[in-house]
Amino acid sequence: MLVVISSEAPKKRKIYHKMGCIYAERIKFQNRLEIKVEQAEKEGYCECKYCAGLRGDVRTHKAQILSWTQKKEMEFKFDDHTETLYIKTKIGFWKIYLKDDIDKYLLYHRNKFEANTDYQELIRGEFHRQKDVKQTDSLVKLVEYIDAHDKAKVVIQDDYHNLPRRTKKQKKYYKQAERKVKREAVKRMDTLFAMLERQNPSLKNVSIYERSSVC
Numbered sequence: 001m002l003v004v005i006s007s008e009a010p011k012k013r014k015i016y017h018k019m020g021c022i023y024a025e026r027i028k029f030q031n032r033l034e035i036k037v038e039q040a041e042k043e044g045y046c047e048c049k050y051c052a053g054l055r056g057d058v059r060t061h062k063a064q065i066l067s068w069t070q071k072k073e074m075e076f077k078f079d080d081h082t083e084t085l086y087i088k089t090k091i092g093f094w095k096i097y098l099k100d101d102i103d104k105y106l107l108y109h110r111n112k113f114e115a116n117t118d119y120q121e122l123i124r125g126e127f128h129r130q131k132d133v134k135q136t137d138s139l140v141k142l143v144e145y146i147d148a149h150d151k152a153k154v155v156i157q158d159d160y161h162n163l164p165r166r167t168k169k170q171k172k173y174y175k176q177a178e179r180k181v182k183r184e185a186v187k188r189m190d191t192l193f194a195m196l197e198r199q200n201p202s203l204k205n206v207s208i209y210e211r212s213s214v215c
């Protein structure tokens, strides 16, 4: 990640900022340097309290978040107490938080989602780690992932055959969707049979597999 420093910062005020931080904008143009965060820390710069962490990312991405809200139909909420960012899309609920020891964001996906669920209830629900997303320090990447994920899911719900299959990753998702649809088809058959058996218990004696009469 690139950060902004002032080359003329006095020793006691060696601070680095994220791009878009209001304090980075106050650095004089001729003193402004963009360097890697690792380099900044090596040179003794400390993170800015305003733009550091997830809270800081939310602050420096205000315009971007507003644009996502409008264009991608997402709802963003930052919880001050837990320092967690919640994102609600039309078909899913997500949360992002910063894992301190590695200084990277982790993405979690709510196991179940119903559009009319109360917000407090959504927060309390069970989540799973979204495993195919690498740890990252980019909030933008995560939001783009969520957007692509949920758009693909809408296509799958419609018909997974319409998913793109150009890149390796897309092919992988296609296969995953295919397996999921097949699994769900089996589940539906089981449910259907259970229902029919409740209505007509004698069906339990009917096997869908043909038994060999020899044994």
Ligand SMILES: [Zn+2]
Binding pocket: 016, 017, 018, 021, 022, 023, 024, 048, 049, 050, 051, 052
């Ligand atoms: Zn800053």
